[in-house]
Amino acid sequence: MANIRDIAKYADVSVTTVSRVINDHPYVSKEKRDRVHAAMKELGYLRNQQALTLSTGKTQRVVVILPYMDHPYYSFFVDGIAKAALENQYRIVIWQTEYKLSEEQQALDLLKHREVDAAIILSHEMSFKEMVSYRAYGPIAVATVGAPKGISSIHVDHYASFVSGIHVLQQHGYEEIGIILSRSHSPSSLARQQAYFDEVASAREQWIWTGYLTSEDGIRLADEFLSQKERPRALFFSSDYVALGFLGEMQRRQLPIPETVAILGFDGNPIGKAFGLSTMLSPNETIGRQLFETALAEMQGASPQTTAMTVMYQTGTTL
Amino acid sequence: MANIRDIAKYADVSVTTVSRVINDHPYVSKEKRDRVHAAMKELGYLRNQQALTLSTGKTQRVVVILPYMDHPYYSFFVDGIAKAALENQYRIVIWQTEYKLSEEQQALDLLKHREVDAAIILSHEMSFKEMVSYRAYGPIAVATVGAPKGISSIHVDHYASFVSGIHVLQQHGYEEIGIILSRSHSPSSLARQQAYFDEVASAREQWIWTGYLTSEDGIRLADEFLSQKERPRALFFSSDYVALGFLGEMQRRQLPIPETVAILGFDGNPIGKAFGLSTMLSPNETIGRQLFETALAEMQGASPQTTAMTVMYQTGTTL
DNA sequence: TTGTACGCGTTATCAC
């Protein structure tokens, strides 16, 4: 609990000198430097981060805003963010929103109240218009598409990615394709629908299933899918977990894949490999890293930037 | 950027009065209260959290220390912690250690440097002896077994849980049982081995596989398992993800489950349901909640406590 | 009911 003043008194120097020693500044005689070090050791000095933070105005913290902690999709982003943050002596504060606007607002209020230096948003309900109003209080980097000037974005180009996924399906001979989306009105879902209608000749509304986020949703999809009279020959998912739920349920019903219907996932979650899931590999950990690095650069004066990432086909046995 | 003094000046009152208004204290005339509110609105006042923190000595933050963000096992704990924390106006800081002692030390240093009020540790390499040396700087709650006095613990009783899992296997007629562990020297692995030798008559060293953490490890296990001349009739895993990796690989090789070998998982990860995995359901989200609540109680003066949780058999088709 | 003055622990400024 000894503070900088106690050290100064004990070493018989000024607090300024102690501060200089702590921060490795020049212009301190070796003799006093040694005395200060000895005093710090003797009294068990520990620098109080809160005081530093108030004094410098920098918190060395970034808030990461995401809807669900327990959805494995997000953990890869967070992993990348966490690694980049730790390497740069930053801490990350996690805020789980469950897509509630009020939670997103509270999380961004951390920026206003100088509790964090920047915000990284993985998915959001909030409009970009509202988000921009927080920009004055610190850099904001998002993993979603459509960010306006002022807000950095490192994201998967969902339109291009879905197009290339559809091409993979078509190269495998599938023309009648259905797609499985998460939230119907999210920008990524809209981009995916657009790609679907642009690239699939037989595209139809009934072959778009929306509201599927978890593996349980995937299980539930089996009934919805099988109950249709006219069914597509292939399903392109927007999440590996949903795809795996569906795949497992089809296996349980002894319906062979891809004979009954081909399955193409999206993400590249390692667990998919165990079940031979064909999928579009998304570089989510890299995106996480870059989100932090972009935010860091902005804190140091750089301009906001937008980067679109692409996905890669990862072969499996479900096509 | 207006601070409490600016408000005071603008409303023509003292800073104390402004502080009282902010914190809803009594003894402020309605008239001045209104003036202060008006001034705050006019100047766009936002309370600086860093200053509050330095002044009160409380950060309203808790650090959560865990080895891997991208291992889905931990996300359920974090989910529970996050929910409980947000309900109590606490923020959580995440520190990913990859089981590196130095990272664990750095994370606990946050406590020393008053950057957080308490620490929650989900899994650790550090000895409890060393951990205790940090206790002086704030409450510590762990999700592991064997915590000494002074350190709170909400954990799965791995010995009892493994015993009950083994009983489930035996009730299904399996006597020759093997077990799959993660890190060989972790307390939970030791408890599981003990349970194994205590309860399984045919227990043998060759039927203990250690070093399996991920689904990829589970895939790899298939070869190790099949190459043994004498094989157990059932495998009891310590993680659903490893079990699923193994299950998927066995399916790929067209080896029927449970005929080739029965599989019992451990965790109760939702994705297991899709593939009919029989497992021991562990209340990890609840444990997360209680970890936070215990830490909070300690911050408010309560004594450290230890609670052991039990797991429940969740039926599937792999036994 | 209100206000003055100080403490929280640090860094930054400026004079010596």
Next chain:
DNA sequence: GTGATAACGCGTACAA
């Protein structure tokens, strides 16, 4: 090289 002293923005005795 060194050291007073003023910020940073808030809460809170204590006095009035």
